Amino acid sequence: MKTAKPFPIPVRAKTTRYSCDKCPGYCCSYAEIEVHKRDVERLARHFGLGYEQARERFTKTNAKGVMMMRHRKDTIFDTICAQFDQDKRRCTVYEARPGVCRQYPDSTRCGYYEFLKFEREQQGDEELVALT
Numbered sequence: 613m614k615t616a617k618p619f620p621i622p623v624r625a626k627t628t629r630y631s632c633d634k635c636p637g638y639c640c641s642y643a644e645i646e647v648h649k650r651d652v653e654r655l656a657r658h659f660g661l662g663y664e665q666a667r668e669r670f671t672k673t674n675a676k677g678v679m680m681m682r683h684r685k686d687t688i689f690d691t692i693c694a695q696f697d698q699d700k701r702r703c704t705v706y707e708a709r710p711g712v713c714r715q716y717p718d719s720t721r722c723g724y725y726e727f728l729k730f731e732r733e734q735q736g737d738e739e740l741v742a743l744t
Contacts, residue, residue: 630717630725636741638724639716640696640703641689645681647671651710652679658708670694681710688741 647670656666671679686692695705703709717723731742
């Protein structure tokens, strides 16, 4: 007796439903963007620096002793990652960005993008940057 082959389970690719190209950098304005030794090493290689130079230049330590990306004043948000281009609204170290940035938002949708898209539709303004 011939046994039937089991019904194949389709593998569905994760379909992204957001565009970072249209976002003003909401996630880059998080007050604490945690980095690890490997992230600092990646930034050091990207800029041709030693580990300690990169750590001092690009990171700070919070009250709990955790390394974070340095921030600076922003034209839209209170502060933003120091590696963010405020004119183009893009990451300047995208290829060397920290692991937490590489993983975000870890789903097919981004809540910030959905919020931005909704507000722009409601206001009839494709350039609107909603802050609340």
